[in-house]
Amino acid sequence: MSVYLRPDNLEEALDALRCRPLTVLAGGTDYFPGRVGRPLDDDLLDLTGIAALRGIADEGGYWRIGALTTWMDLVRADLPACFDGLKDAAREVGGVQIQNAGTLAGNLCNASPAADGAPNLAALEAEVELSAADGVRRLPVTDFLTGNRTTALESNEIVTAVLVPKLPGAAASAFLKLGARRYLVISIVMIGIVLVPDGGTVGNARIAVGACSPVTRRLPALEAALNGRPLDAALGEAVSAETVETVLTPIDDVRGSAGFRMDATLTMLRRGLSDMGRRIGAGA
Numbered sequence: 224m225s226v227y228l229r230p231d232n233l234e235e236a237l238d239a240l241r242c243r244p245l246t247v248l249a250g251g252t253d254y255f256p257g258r259v260g261r262p263l264d265d266d267l268l269d270l271t272g273i274a275a276l277r278g279i280a281d282e283g284g285y286w287r288i289g290a291l292t293t294w295m296d297l298v299r300a301d302l303p304a305c306f307d308g309l310k311d312a313a314r315e316v317g318g319v320q321i322q323n324a325g326t327l328a329g330n331l332c333n334a335s336p337a338a339d340g341a342p343n344l345a346a347l348e349a350e351v352e353l354s355a356a357d358g359v360r361r362l363p364v365t366d367f368l369t370g371n372r373t374t375a376l377e378s379n380e381i382v383t384a385v386l387v388p389k390l391p392g393a394a395a396s397a398f399l400k401l402g403a404r405r406y407l408v409i410s411i412v413m414i415g416i417v418l419v420p421d422g423g424t425v426g427n428a429r430i431a432v433g434a435c436s437p438v439t440r441r442l443p444a445l446e447a448a449l450n451g452r453p454l455d456a457a458l459g460e461a462v463s464a465e466t467v468e469t470v471l472t473p474i475d476d477v478r479g480s481a482g483f484r485m486d487a488t489l490t491m492l493r494r495g496l497s498d499m500g501r502r503i504g505a506g507a
Contacts (some may be wrong), residue, residue, distance in 0.1 A: 249329035290328035308396030342415030345431035457501030459493035
């Protein structure tokens with residue numbers, strides 16, 4: 224390792240990044256395991272000393288999740304029901320030790336197609352705040368993720384927050400994950416669902432699928448088919464191959480074939496939506 228920097232404020236971090244290329248670390252839960260048995264010869268910028276980047280704040284029209292907010296911070300936070308799916312995803316990220324160190328922002332920057340946080344953040348229509356020494360910009364999560372292990376992050380930028388627009392209090396969410404075993408597993412299929420009720424019907428449906436394309440994908444045709452439908456156990460009947468297959472591009476790999484992934488996605492969507500329709504409808 225040539226250079227190791229651990230500033231205690233954002234301005235110093237951004238100045239350092241402007242001067243030279245650096246590998247930025249938040250939790251480091253992906254970086255360090257990927258280098259076991261190899262010398263750490265990267266120039267590192269460790270953000271963990273910047274206390275201002277950690278925590279969840281109510282900013283009026285949206286929730287601000289600081290870049291150093293850990294999965295366990297999210298799980299323990301007092302947040303509305305639209306975050307329940309994201310919290311369920313947080314509980315699936317490794318073991319407790321990883322959840323105490325790994326961050327939501329780091330999970331997005333890592334940009335794995337199977338990143339557990341991406342589907343629900345996409346369904347929540349979250350934005351990523353990107354800061355550089357010369358200014359700040361925002362991108363939707365779905366635009367920030369550009370491919371397998373690639374993002375729209377520029378070399379002089381740091382992700383400083385994830386911003387989640389507020390939804391009506393009745394909004395509900397869910398996270399569904401299929402893996403080869405129950406815990407500590409890379410996803411075969413992931414689904415994030417957010418439903419905003421309008422009386423006894425679906426007022427606004429948002430569905431995102433991960434691990435079935437290079438990036439998490441929203442399903443606009445399925446969302447349109449769900450809007451206006453009654454919130455009951457029949458909600459899953461809106462799912463058809465046509466509303467899914469034109470969007471997703473699953474691959475064959477050691478965890479499952481493309482065909483299996485597609486079949487599993489359809490089954491999980493039907494079950495997840497039927498369960499949510501039954502649950503929300505019963506409380507309407």
